[in-house]
Amino acid sequence: MARKRAIKSWPSGYFTKISNLAVEMRNIFLILLFAGFSTLAQVDSFTYRANHTDDISSVVFSPDGKYIVTGSWDNTVIIQRNDTTAEIMQVVEDFKGAVKTMAFSRDGHSLIIGGQDGRLNFYEFNDSFFQVATKDTAFVLENTQINKLIYGPGMRTVFCAGDNGIFTAFDLVKQKKIPINGTKSITAATVAIDRSSYFIAVKGSPVIRQFDIFGKLINTFEGHGNDITDLLVTLDRKHLISSSKDKTIRVWNIVNAKEETALTEHTRAVTDIDMGPFGVYLVSGSLDGTVNIYNIKENTLMAQFSLEGYKVNAVALSPDNTKIAAAAQPNGVSNPAGFFEMPTGLAIRKTVLPTKMDLEAVRETYKRRAKKALKNKEKEETSSGYSPKKTGSIPKLKSNAEVLNKTQQVTITIKDNEYRDTKQQ
16 A cells, blocks of 8 residues: 655745745845945946046036036036036136036026135036036125035025135125125035025034024034034925034034934045935045945935045035045045046936026016015105105215126126124134
């Protein structure tokens, strides 16, 4: 008689547990693989674009992600395509000193550049022209070096931080400036998304100060141990992010000025930080030759790229989150100078730009409304029988800044408003 084969009975849920274990093992493998790539990726793993003859001090992506723009100590700005060709579209040579800072308008049609020569240059950015960047207007601000430029989110105001300690807001529609006076060189500055306050840090101080638009001190943020190198405000307006020579990046609660998180992965001064347009990811660069990616919502390190033998001067995250441009220089070498293109491994995000702002049309609308308001006021005064007495000539405010260069496209005259002096200590 044939023997019956015993059939083994497996415990209930056994195969489900095996399946879950397999998924967990796969996830662990992927994490280790990504972590290995993140920490072991070396210089040879990335493309290096060496187009300058001295250190790059500023790097930005155009808001549509089509171009990478670099400013250098060699007094030039280079605009190149952000694609496989990396074609250099234009070399801008309008500067008499190092280029220190650049910023785009949100619509991508305006670019502002400043540096050692104190000139605030405005460019129309349009790749349908023969030149991508066409110089529009140039200002000189009290002959002082420009350390930081910010293009306001509403695209009608630009902000300038000077080496002389003055932080200036330019209203491009009203054609007026409102400065906040200080005495020490500004090393970092940023503007709240709603433009209701400014955050400023100065040379020789680890303290960040928050001012209202009239220059009144609102808050101080204390916790860093050395000079501040960069500042950002999150899109939800709840947090301030700062980088410092003390090797750390700190996240602050804006309401109570308290530190919430300190990111301590860098081993030397953190030179620059940048945040993507969706406010989720933060990238940082350091003199230790590393570039980090953080999830700023969770304050966690996602990846670290090592550029051994290099110092990182500036970083930028592409608008779609897929690439980092890291301006890096071999230690002890100035020429040639360039930047690394580094894939982030993050999911691509589509960006939608706002409609191009017609600044001239906005100015004309403002003038018409101001003229109408003046006529209505005069009409009310006449009907009420009120007639203002003439008490002599009205003293005029002295102007500290003038337009030195004017082009045929736009003529802008900047006059001072009354302002409150605020000493930065």
